[in-house]
Amino acid sequence: MFIKLLERIQLTIGVLFLLVFFVTIIIQVTTRYMGISAIWTGEVATYSFIWSVFMGASVMLNRREHFKFDLLLNKLKGKSKKSLYLINDLILLVFTFALFYFGIVVVESFWNFTWTSLPQMKMGYVWISIPIMGGTMVIYTLNHLIQNIKNFSGEEAVK
Amino acid sequence: MIGLLLTGVFIVLMVIGIPIAFVIGIVSLIGFMNIPYIPEALVPVKMLNGLDSFVLLAVPLFILAANLMNSGQISQKLIDFALSIVGHIRGGLAHANILVSMLFAGVSGAAQADTAGVGKILIPNMKKQGYDTETAVGITAASSTIGVIIPPSIPMIIFAGLTNVSVGALFLVGIIPGVLVGVAMMILVYILAVKREYPTYQRASLKNFMKKFLDTIPALMTPIILIGGIVAGIFTATEAAAFASIYTVIVGMFYYKTLKLKDFPKILVDTLTLSSLSLFALAAASALGELMSYYQLSSWVEQFFANNIDSKWIFLLIIIAFFLFVGAFMDAIPAMILFIPVILPVANSFGVSPTLLGIITIMTLAIGLVTPPYGLCLLLAAKIGKLPIERSFSAVIPYIAIVFVVLLVVAFIPGIAMYVPELISPDLF
Amino acid sequence: GCGDRVTGGSGEDGKIKIIAAHNQTSPENPYQYGMKEFKRVAEEKSNGNIEVEVHAGTLGTSESELVQKLKLGGADVVLVSPGFMSKTGIKEIDLFAMPYVFESYDHWEKVVDGKVGDKVAKMINKKSDNDFKLLGYWSAGVRHYYGKKPLHSIEDIEGMKLRTQTSGAIADYWEATGAVPTAVAWGELYQALQQGVVDASENSYPYFVQQNHHKTENGKYITETAHDYTTRFLLINGNKFDSYTEEQQDVIMEAAQAAVEKERKVVKKQEEEYKQKAIEDGAEVNQIDRQPFIELAKPIQNQRAKEINTMDLLKQIRELK
Numbered sequence A: 001m002f003i004k005l006l007e008r009i010q011l012t013i014g015v016l017f018l019l020v021f022f023v024t025i026i027i028q029v030t031t032r033y034m035g036i037s038a039i040w041t042g043e044v045a046t047y048s049f050i051w052s053v054f055m056g057a058s059v060m061l062n063r064r065e066h067f068k069f070d071l072l073l074n075k076l077k078g079k080s081k082k083s084l085y086l087i088n089d090l091i092l093l094v095f096t097f098a099l100f101y102f103g104i105v106v107v108e109s110f111w112n113f114t115w116t117s118l119p120q121m122k123m124g125y126v127w128i129s130i131p132i133m134g135g136t137m138v139i140y141t142l143n144h145l146i147q148n149i150k151n152f153s154g155e156e157a158v159k
Numbered sequence B: 001m002i003g004l005l006l007t008g009v010f011i012v013l014m015v016i017g018i019p020i021a022f023v024i025g026i027v028s029l030i031g032f033m034n035i036p037y038i039p040e041a042l043v044p045v046k047m048l049n050g051l052d053s054f055v056l057l058a059v060p061l062f063i064l065a066a067n068l069m070n071s072g073q074i075s076q077k078l079i080d081f082a083l084s085i086v087g088h089i090r091g092g093l094a095h096a097n098i099l100v101s102m103l104f105a106g107v108s109g110a111a112q113a114d115t116a117g118v119g120k121i122l123i124p125n126m127k128k129q130g131y132d133t134e135t136a137v138g139i140t141a142a143s144s145t146i147g148v149i150i151p152p153s154i155p156m157i158i159f160a161g162l163t164n165v166s167v168g169a170l171f172l173v174g175i176i177p178g179v180l181v182g183v184a185m186m187i188l189v190y191i192l193a194v195k196r197e198y199p200t201y202q203r204a205s206l207k208n209f210m211k212k213f214l215d216t217i218p219a220l221m222t223p224i225i226l227i228g229g230i231v232a233g234i235f236t237a238t239e240a241a242a243f244a245s246i247y248t249v250i251v252g253m254f255y256y257k258t259l260k261l262k263d264f265p266k267i268l269v270d271t272l273t274l275s276s277l278s279l280f281a282l283a284a285a286s287a288l289g290e291l292m293s294y295y296q297l298s299s300w301v302e303q304f305f306a307n308n309i310d311s312k313w314i315f316l317l318i319i320i321a322f323f324l325f326v327g328a329f330m331d332a333i334p335a336m337i338l339f340i341p342v343i344l345p346v347a348n349s350f351g352v353s354p355t356l357l358g359i360i361t362i363m364t365l366a367i368g369l370v371t372p373p374y375g376l377c378l379l380l381a382a383k384i385g386k387l388p389i390e391r392s393f394s395a396v397i398p399y400i401a402i403v404f405v406v407l408l409v410v411a412f413i414p415g416i417a418m419y420v421p422e423l424i425s426p427d428l429f
Numbered sequence C: 001g002c003g004d005r006v007t008g009g010s011g012e013d014g015k016i017k018i019i020a021a022h023n024q025t026s027p028e029n030p031y032q033y034g035m036k037e038f039k040r041v042a043e044e045k046s047n048g049n050i051e052v053e054v055h056a057g058t059l060g061t062s063e064s065e066l067v068q069k070l071k072l073g074g075a076d077v078v079l080v081s082p083g084f085m086s087k088t089g090i091k092e093i094d095l096f097a098m099p100y101v102f103e104s105y106d107h108w109e110k111v112v113d114g115k116v117g118d119k120v121a122k123m124i125n126k127k128s129d130n131d132f133k134l135l136g137y138w139s140a141g142v143r144h145y146y147g148k149k150p151l152h153s154i155e156d157i158e159g160m161k162l163r164t165q166t167s168g169a170i171a172d173y174w175e176a177t178g179a180v181p182t183a184v185a186w187g188e189l190y191q192a193l194q195q196g197v198v199d200a201s202e203n204s205y206p207y208f209v210q211q212n213h214h215k216t217e218n219g220k221y222i223t224e225t226a227h228d229y230t231t232r233f234l235l236i237n238g239n240k241f242d243s244y245t246e247e248q249q250d251v252i253m254e255a256a257q258a259a260v261e262k263e264r265k266v267v268k269k270q271e272e273e274y275k276q277k278a279i280e281d282g283a284e285v286n287q288i289d290r291q292p293f294i295e296l297a298k299p300i301q302n303q304r305a306k307e308i309n310t311m312d313l314l315k316q317i318r319e320l321k
Ligand code: NA
Pocket: B104, B105, B106, B107, B108, B109, B110, B146, B147, B148, B149, B150, B151, B152, B153
């Protein structure tokens, strides 16, 4: 339940940022033709875009839809398939935790840097998308691991 | 040493089924751990910076446009129109499959959207008409590679961003090669169709044809407005992509009335999830590219070519062979992020123009879309046709061979690809 | 080669490797001459005790990325412009980016090589918590207007879409002139000028002529507005610097001094060369009465200086004219 809810929230945030950046680009073209300066549009669009990509990437990890080469996974059956999934998830867990951990290091270092066109905005608001992505990826991967261990003697591997 | 180690890790992780984007990220993390005094935190730093580019905003926008076309059944209109033109030739549905990919390519920047949208309609249709599944899958997969050769094209936008070449120029360069690939494929289909006695589709009456044509005009206008707008400087590539989406919404909602407000949440979610896949891979590739910069790989490659290769033609053949290999394992975007900065200075020293390098790279990597293990269009088409990858790949080989021949022609007779751009906009070159 | 170990601090044998980076990819750029001079002097004077690896755009073509790396430890010596320094929270630096703060190279040199320069260097070090230590002031030349028509008076700029830096004070100034400041990435500017996405831009000769902007439809009329005698900060990571031996520190300072002299000399030389090249290529150059531009700038300078608490600094700069 919690995982479902988390995924839903994250997907909604991603879509909202997608909409923000879409609208911002429309504003940019329109204002340029009207001869109005809207220099902030570039940064707002790019940073919303970054947020939406990172949120989407995390959701897709939960759904196991990142492109992979699955010839070996498909060849294996039963316990050996589950074991391979366990190994993969452990590796992913280490990497996503590294993203989370180093993401926090980065947020701490750059929190007070400011945007160029909107100096009242902190760069921290952009950088924090990394530990949020990393952290949710850790949660999703842990969930995969737990589900897999629970069902280890069951019939099919949990995808 | 470390280079070999990292390559080994890369291969092992890929084979055991870790997603490619994560393989790239893990390898760069290990690489950075091996360099003392360079912090590992550079991995996330570079991932974010890799996305911090206005040009990249075009990627989700073009995917949005393609999704809108599929949801709004504009793809179906294009198929009907294509059928009314080539349906009556022997192998009609197969010809239409190729022609519609060329039309679709003029609006869409990615090939996958074409495979998915057109494949879902045409693969079952072709099977019903008596084509064997191999042919249906092979033609669908192979012809959708035209999507990234005929402009607009997401890989071209990425390439332009990496090399400071004008996107408009690269778009123009893609037109003739893209059309050539399509026509050559149709010739092959015709030969096979006669030999294997493929069915024909009933010939459309002139009245029916005109009706289909008029009906399709709003959809056909999109590429003209898009390319025209970019070349004439009315908007940048990113803005053009936004415009394509709005235009498709207007056409779909108010002209065809096939697009409904309730479709939008799903379209947006699909756009987000699909584009975040390639863009996350791009972000990870940026980190790996950074690692290669610290190892000064580009100067090493430059020296290798300077000391060993003195022919421009051999250089181009090496580039083609290299990207054929890389493209089999990796998406076009990360492949370019990683290797174009390394190759570009060498290309300059051989006097290969960046636009020519661009079209060669993009055509070669387009072949990678249908070569296993990691050919996205092949995987998609095989899934739709419920055909094992190995059999899908053998079905696609004759058509890849055609793309390859056109690629060689374009590489070694640059005048062909450059004809349209030099005609329309000589000052760009 | 691939097997080399890359090091960025002092190893067991006391040898150090310094990773120096700037954001310009052209080997002809003045930055590259400056960095190479830094490398040459540092390596020679240290008898191989210091190794310098110069990255010309390969560690990032954006300055914000270089600043991030300087702080985190991915690069040891980088070159940064005032706009990006102020993004790190040192707002006072904005003063150096304001149009018409400096009236000539002489004035600029008096400022940066004198008391004001010392003060600013200390401020950078203090405000960044020793993350950044100033090694010297470089120049990216004097910036002029170039666009689709020449300027004969300040009114001529009314309504023109001008590509400029997007930091607050600079954008404010150009808005005050009547221009429409527009954000375009440096790499996309050639195309934007060619296609008419923007009407004009502003930069110094070596920079825009090397990019062929003067050959575009909207870049071939150059008016010498000289609105910005630019300042670039050559920075080293202060914490790393402190970890070096005294001898190494002396050598680095000496190399930095040599690099400063070299870079400034090359900029001035290239400004002449590239101005001539622009004219030979068919661009047209004209002079303009700068007084109205200067008058317009003063109240904006004052206001910004008050906002960032640098009124005294601004006064000292003006007194050196
Ligand atoms: Na296309």
